[in-house]
Amino acid sequence: MSRPKLxxxxxxRYWRPGNGExxxxxxxxxALAAVCDLTVFFPERAEDSARACVEAAPHRYRLAAGNVDRPERAGVLAAMQSLCRQLAPDVVLLSRLQLDFLRRAVPPGVRRVMDTHDLVSDNAAARRREGADVPEPLEFAQEMAFLGQxxxxxxIQPDDHSRVAAALGERALCVPHPVLLPAQPVRPDSRVIGYAASQWVANRHGLQWFFDRVWPGLKGARLDLAxxxxxxxxxxxPPGVVRRGFVPDIADLWCGMDVAINPVRWGSGLKIKTVEALAAGLPLVTTREGARGLEDxxxxxxxxxxxxxxxxxxxxSLLDHPERRGALGAAAHAAARARFSPDACFGALFDWLQAV
Known part of the structure; x- marks a missing residue:
């Protein structure tokens, strides 16, 4: 069977780890490089580490990068049209709704796919609830009008999928994020709370809330920031807080923690660090926002x-009772292995691509 050109x-800048996107x-x-003849178009200038990432990839693909740092839309559109003429792709996948303007460059007959990451309208609503700035004030009906093209x-998660599928039917595919990690051991005599996150503004807001409202009341704990x-x-x-900094290896990132937290207060989509903590078999305490899409x-x-x-x-409670940590961590690890294996996450997309 021939591989579709995508x-x-x-x-x-996906070659730079450290944030969910x-x-x-x-x-x-x-995943796509394993099943497609894949070209990745990054419209801006890419540093040398991007090429190194492509060369080290387990499956071959091509990276087509721009030659300026902040290209104008017209230039990106022209480059996209040129690539489509050169490659004659079967499928064009745009990552995030902010790239919807490039839909005009896709030739007739070429399948168009949008990877939402999260729903822009959900993010706007969550920001409003918390009194945060709303840079993209999109309503759900407006977003569906765009996605309907x-x-x-x-x-990325079941709740988003169910609501979009109600509007778009089978065109909506649930494609979560795969994570498989070894389970972290229970350390009965250790009391380390761990928070791993990027510099995204909602993460900073959540950490400040934790510092101001939660941390002062905890007893006998250390907080590691990764x-x-x-x-x-x-x-x-603050007393008892340790700065670990950036840890490039995902398995190493979750080592040395006894309880993971994700105190994020607003946002949208699936929280990648929540999934990673579960996959590492760590007992996790999070908010409703941190649990979005995993409420069950x-x-x-x-x-x-x-x-x-x-x-x-x-x-x-988790710090004081290692046996609770063990039970919760084991359940977390089992749930993550069931829901976030590569097959579970990408199976629906691969099935569709095989039929293109």
Whole structure:
């Protein structure tokens, strides 16, 4: 069976790990390269590390990068039209709705796919609830009008998928993010809370809420900050807080933690660090936003609380009772292996591509 020719367009510097969008994009590119004749179009200038990432990839693909740092839309559109003429792709996949303007460059007869990452309208609504700035004030009906122009729309979690499928039918595909990690051991005599995150503004907001409202009430704990979020906290650090910084290896990232947290207060889509913590078999305490798309696992594979007292009580209970950590972590690891294997995440997309 011939491999479909797919042109994947992204503005994510996916070769730089450390944030959810880059992690998701890199995983999808790796999966597509295994089953497609894949070209990735990155409209901006790419640094040398991008080429190194392509050369180290387990499956061959081509990276077509721009030659300026901040290209104008007209230039990106022209480059996209040129690539389509050169490659004659069977499928064009645009990563994020912000690239919808490139739909005009896709020739008639070529299948169009949008990878949403999350719903822009959900993000806008969540920002409004928390009093945050809303840079893209899109309503759900408006977003569906855009997405209705595509042959397939990829949704990263079940709730997003069910709502979009109600509007678009079989064109909506649920394509979560795959993560398989070894389970972390229970350390009965250790009491380390771990928070791994990027510098995304909602992560910074959630960490400040945790510092102000939760951390002062916890007893006998250490808090490790991993990822780029650590650089956002000014010195002197609060008592008991340790800055680990960026950890490039995902398995190493979750080592040395006894309880993981994700105190994010607003956002949309699937929280990649929530999935990674579950996949690492760590007992997790998060908010409703951090659990978005995984609500049915709350109380079984992780603990969920939105108020400071409830969040603190959940953390303290796990710190004080290693046997609870073990039971919750085992359930988390089992749930992640069932839901976030590559086959479970990419199977529906691969089936559709085989039929193109």
């Amino acid at each position: 042109l994947f367009v992204t503005r994510s 880059a992690t998701r994009t890199a995983a999808l590119i790796e 595509y042959d397939r729309v990829l949704l 990822g780029h979020i650590a650089a956002c906290v000014a010195d002197p650090l 696992l709350a109380g079984h594979a992780f603990l969920c609380a939105d108020d400071p007292a409830g969040f603190a009580a959940a953390c303290q």
